[in-house]
Amino acid sequence: MDEITALKLFRNELPERDATxxxxxxxxxxxxxxxxxxxxxxxxxxxxxxxxxxAVFVGVVVVSSAFGWTSRLIDAIAGEPxxxxxxxxFAVQNQAxxxxxxxxxxxxxxxxxxxxxxxxxIGINSSVGPVIIWAAPTKGGGICWVMDIERxxxxxxxxxxxxxxSPYPQPSSxxxxxxxxxxxxxxxxxxxxxxxxxxxxxxxxxxxxxxxSETLPVIERFFLHELRTDAEPTLLIARGRDGEEIKRQPxxxxxxxxxxxxxxxxxxxxxxxxxxxxxxPLTFALAPAANGQLCQITRYRGTGRSCGPDPRDRVGPDEIxxxxxxxxEAEDGKPLVTLNGVVGANVARLELHYTDGSSQPIPISERFxxxxxxxAHHEDKRFVLIERDASGDVIARRxxx
Amino acid sequence: xxxxxxxxxxxxxxxxxxxxxxxxxxxxxxxTIFRYLRRRVGRGCAEELAAETFSQALASRHRFDASHTxxxxxxxxxAVNLLRHHYRGEERELRAYARCGVDPLAAEEPSLERIxxxxxxxxxxxxxxxxxxxxxxxxxxxxxxxxxxxxxxxALDIPVGTVxxxxxxxxxxxxxxxxASGQYVEETVDG
Numbered sequence: 001m002d003e004i005t006a007l008k009l010f011r012n013e014l015p016e017r018d019a020t021x022x023x024x025x026x027x028x029x030x031x032x033x034x035x036x037x038x039x040x041x042x043x044x045x046x047x048x049x050x051x052x053x054x055a056v057f058v059g060v061v062v063v064s065s066a067f068g069w070t071s072r073l074i075d076a077i078a079g080e081p082x083x084x085x086x087x088x089x090f091a092v093q094n095q096a097x098x099x100x101x102x103x104x105x106x107x108x109x110x111x112x113x114x115x116x117x118x119x120x121x122i123g124i125n126s127s128v129g130p131v132i133i134w135a136a137p138t139k140g141g142g143i144c145w146v147m148d149i150e151r152x153x154x155x156x157x158x159x160x161x162x163x164x165x166s167p168y169p170q171p172s173s174x175x176x177x178x179x180x181x182x183x184x185x186x187x188x189x190x191x192x193x194x195x196x197x198x199x200x201x202x203x204x205x206x207x208x209x210x211x212x213s214e215t216l217p218v219i220e221r222f223f224l225h226e227l228r229t230d231a232e233p234t235l236l237i238a239r240g241r242d243g244e245e246i247k248r249q250p251x252x253x254x255x256x257x258x259x260x261x262x263x264x265x266x267x268x269x270x271x272x273x274x275x276x277x278x279x280x281p282l283t284f285a286l287a288p289a290a291n292g293q294l295c296q297i298t299r300y301r302g303t304g305r306s307c308g309p310d311p312r313d314r315v316g317p318d319e320i321x322x323x324x325x326x327x328x329e330a331e332d333g334k335p336l337v338t339l340n341g342v343v344g345a346n347v348a349r350l351e352l353h354y355t356d357g358s359s360q361p362i363p364i365s366e367r368f369x370x371x372x373x374x375x376a377h378h379e380d381k382r383f384v385l386i387e388r389d390a391s392g393d394v395i396a397r398r399x400x401x
Numbered sequence: 402x403x404x405x406x407x408x409x410x411x412x413x414x415x416x417x418x419x420x421x422x423x424x425x426x427x428x429x430x431x432x433t434i435f436r437y438l439r440r441r442v443g444r445g446c447a448e449e450l451a452a453e454t455f456s457q458a459l460a461s462r463h464r465f466d467a468s469h470t471x472x473x474x475x476x477x478x479x480a481v482n483l484l485r486h487h488y489r490g491e492e493r494e495l496r497a498y499a500r501c502g503v504d505p506l507a508a509e510e511p512s513l514e515r516i517x518x519x520x521x522x523x524x525x526x527x528x529x530x531x532x533x534x535x536x537x538x539x540x541x542x543x544x545x546x547x548x549x550x551x552x553x554x555x556a557l558d559i560p561v562g563t564v565x566x567x568x569x570x571x572x573x574x575x576x577x578x579x580x581a582s583g584q585y586v587e588e589t590v591d592g
Contacts, residue, residue, distance in 0.1 A: 009522075
């Protein structure tokens with residue numbers, strides 16, 4: 001046994017977690033004057049319901065354009081308990097997270113929503129019918145939401161308009177996060193803009209290229225609106241209580257918003273080939289792309305291609321950027337779990353150490369890594385990556401969990 | 402559903418305006434910080450030190466360097482600073498363990514309650530007690546906290562070269578002391 005192992009074993013019997021101590025320390029901090037306590041947050045309080053309802057009435061008045069078209073708010077959605085199919089949608093999400101293969105892919109319990117508190121946030125009468133955002137607080141103090149486009153509901157009544165999740169409270173450095181979506185509904189299209197704002201943002205101004213503007217209400221920090229199709233949207237401005245500008249964000253119509261990937265300009269070159277435990281091969285190849293960039297082509301039961309800046313340029317000499325990947329988990333019950341990424345120029349060897357004490361070298365090819373984690377270790381809760389330089393000296397030990 | 406989880410840096414920055422956002426840092430890192438402290442000074446003292454660590458971190462969050470996405474080196478730096486007041490007590494308990502083979506921390510830690518018949522624990526305790534405090538600190542951040550050299554440097558606010566030399570000296574001394582106590586130590590090849 002080497003001296004580091006002897007040291008690691010010293011007092012190693014102590015448990016990794018101590019919920020009792022955590023609560024005791026939390027109480028100590030709460031009792032300390034002047035220290036803001038690390039409280040668990042409640043995402044919904046009765047006072048906010050009153051504010052939200054007031055905003056609904058204000059919203060009905062202010063949402064209008066110079067051309068008289070309105071995205072009419074649906075009254076009395078804010079705070080309304082969600083119907084059973086919507087609650088079922090959140091419950092299904094919680095169950096799917098718990099069943100995820102490999103503990104390292106499972107979300108923290110903080111991501112789980114408190115299903116019984118699912119409620120309406122904001123709804124509009126769009127050109128294709130009602131659209132409602134339903135939300136549920138998470139155990140981590142954040143919020144998850146679903147978009148319910150009435151005409152696109154599934155036959156079983158589950159909402160089918162997408163959604164999002166912030167398991168923890170949104171950082172207050174972020175004033176506004178906006179999202180645009182265009183979806184086919186029947187014979188027509190629905191083009192929406194929606195998002196979340198910081199607590200001090202009370203309205204969002206939407207401007208168009210023809211000079212028109214609309215003021216969108218904010219309810220429980222969400223906004224939702226159907227975009228006009230006869231003018232180009234150009235700008236969102238988050239405003240505070242006195243109308244002061246807090247943040248502005250340029251926007252464009254959805255077709256032109258997506259950046260175009262550079263094309264490959266040279267032949268592919270195979271870099272890594274794995275014969276995987278699922279029986280399907282996985283290959284990784286490179287091809288030069290325009291403007292000195294690089295295309296990475298991965299083939300595993302299909303082809304994926306990503307072109308852009310060379311990822312090796314973004315890691316320092318002693319650093320690694322390696323992440324777990326899960327492939328085709330649901331299709332035939334044969335999950336493939338890999339570690340993928342790049343290593344810095346000084347990293348000559350990588351070792352993966354498992355919880356049972358065994359280890360494997362991870363091959364590095366041109367500073368790229370594509371490595372299958374054996375199925376026998378899919379239930380491991382913790383992996384240790386050891387980086388070594390060309391002399392065999394350890395550069396770093398990193399815990400992947 | 403798309404999951405968006407803030408980095409430590411984002412959470413600390415957020416807490417500058419909304420202290421409640423600091424809860425994420427506490428929830429995320431309490432267990433590792435507490436276990437490190439507990440392994441050094443026992444459960445009772447570790448609770449107080451952990452509370453003080455997070456209290457000081459919250460109070461100094463405006464000085465946190467948000468270019469570091471991971472808050473652990475910052476938190477360990479605060480914890481290590483608090484541990485300095487407990488070095489003498491720690492060395493006293495390590496020497497007691499080395500003499501009689503019973504870990505003094507076992508009085509409040511049932512999982513440590515045993516007599517070290519193998520003697521490795523006693524030898525490690527004796528060796529740790531003999532190390533210079535700064536070398537012991539760097540070595541334990543490396544071996545127990547599993548921080549890479551760069552993060553140890555950030556935690557202790559010293560150059561990386563100083564971290565390397567302190568750990569090298571500590572390991573050399575540890576090998577000598579373990580060998581002198583009759584514990585065979587294999588030659589190590591990692592740096």
